[in-house]
Amino acid sequence: MKAVCVRDVSFGYSEGLVLDNINFTIEEGDYIGxxxxxxxxxxxxxxxxxxxxxxxxxxxxxxxQNISSYKGWGKIGYVPQKAASFNTSFPATVEEVVGANLFSKIGLFKPIKKSDLDLVYKYLDIVGMREYSKRLIGNLSGGQQQKVFIARALVSSPEMIFLDEPTVGIDVKSQQEFFELLDRLNKELKITIAIVSHDIGVITQKVGTVACLGNKKIAIHENTADEHALKDMLRDLYGDNMRILLHEH
Ligand SMILES: Nc1ncnc2c1ncn2[C@@H]1O[C@H](COP(=O)(O)OP(=O)(O)O)[C@@H](O)[C@H]1O
Ligand SMILES: [Mg+2]
Structure with a gap:
């Protein structure tokens, strides 16, 4: 089954078109950058x-299903751009931030049931943040906050997750752990993943499919092993900057 099917889609803001008649699909189980x-x-x-x-x-x-009548949003997780930028005074603990994504299921003013709390801990375990569950979210590093936001997206057991520049502001070691986590989610839990990143050097090594946006169009590369074709395409999009982006010397 197809997780996402985009057909002849155009979109623009007041300044003009951003996407011009684009077509692509994301298959269930894909890991697309x-x-x-x-x-x-x-x-x-x-x-x-x-x-x-x-x-x-x-x-x-x-x-x-057509998106306008789609009802299964509980199956979709989303980690928005700059999700993790809490300051130190934000008054919520890690487990509250993660558990809040279960509110649609349990009702806003009901206390969290033990079974729901177990689910919260399960995903905090998966992202390696269980020992921080009682800490205030604002007291964690950017990388730790980002992991909490992954757990938050995962707690409703999504079949697909969308992540928008999730590693911005995260140190290199945390980034590596983060991509290992995404790998496991995709391979072991069979979660379909779409991740936006400007770090093409990292992304092209991790994902199964690369989607390049540029000039209002999208170009899909199913097999990143086809390195030459991919590099040609990226060179078209980024020009001379591409060597820097790919960390070439
Ligand atoms: N809410 C908005 N109103 C008007 N223009 C916007 C809005 N959001 C984004 N844009 C413009 O649309 C274009 C695409 O933005 P965006 O999707 O955020 O790009 P990217 O995530 O690739 O950096 C940019 O030119 C941006 O300035
Ligand atoms: Mg963006």
Whole structure:
């Protein structure tokens, strides 16, 4: 089954078109990296696939259903851009931040049941943050906060997760752990993953499929082993900056 099917989609803000008649699909179980220069429409595309904004033209289907009538949003996790930027005074603990994503299921003013709390701890375990469950979110490092936000996205047992530049501001070691985690989610839990990143050097090594946004279009590379074709495409998009982005010497 297809997780996402984007057909003839165009979208623009007041300044003009950002995406011009794009077509692509994400298969269930895919691990897709969406790359492209700043302002190329990566975040916009994610918001369209999440139904946060509507395309001006074309259709989007999620798990075979038209997005406008799609009811299964509980199956979709989302880690928005700059999700983790709490200051130290933010008055919520790690387990509260994660558990809050269960509120739609348990009702806003009911206390969290033990079974729900078990679920919260299960995913804090998966991201390696269980021992921090009683800590205030604002007292954690950017990388730790980001892991908590992954747990938050996972706690509702999604079949697909969208992440928008999740490693910005995270140190290199945490980034490595983070990508190992995504690998496990994809391979072991069979979660479909779409991740936006501007770090094409890292992304092209990790994902199964690369989607390049640029010039209002999208180009899909199913097999990142086809390194030459991919590099040619990236060179077209980024020009001379590509060597720096890929950490070439
Ligand atoms: N809410 C908005 N209103 C008007 N223009 C926007 C808005 N959000 C994004 N844009 C513009 O749309 C283009 C694509 O933005 P965005 O999707 O955020 O790109 P990316 O995530 O690839 O950096 C940019 O030119 C940006 O300035
Ligand atoms: Mg963005």
């Amino acid at each position: 969406i790359v492209g220069p700043n302002g190329s429409g990566k975040s916009t595309l994610l918001k369209l696939m999440l139904g946060i904004m509507k395309p001006q033209k074309g259709t989007i289907e999620i798990f075979g």
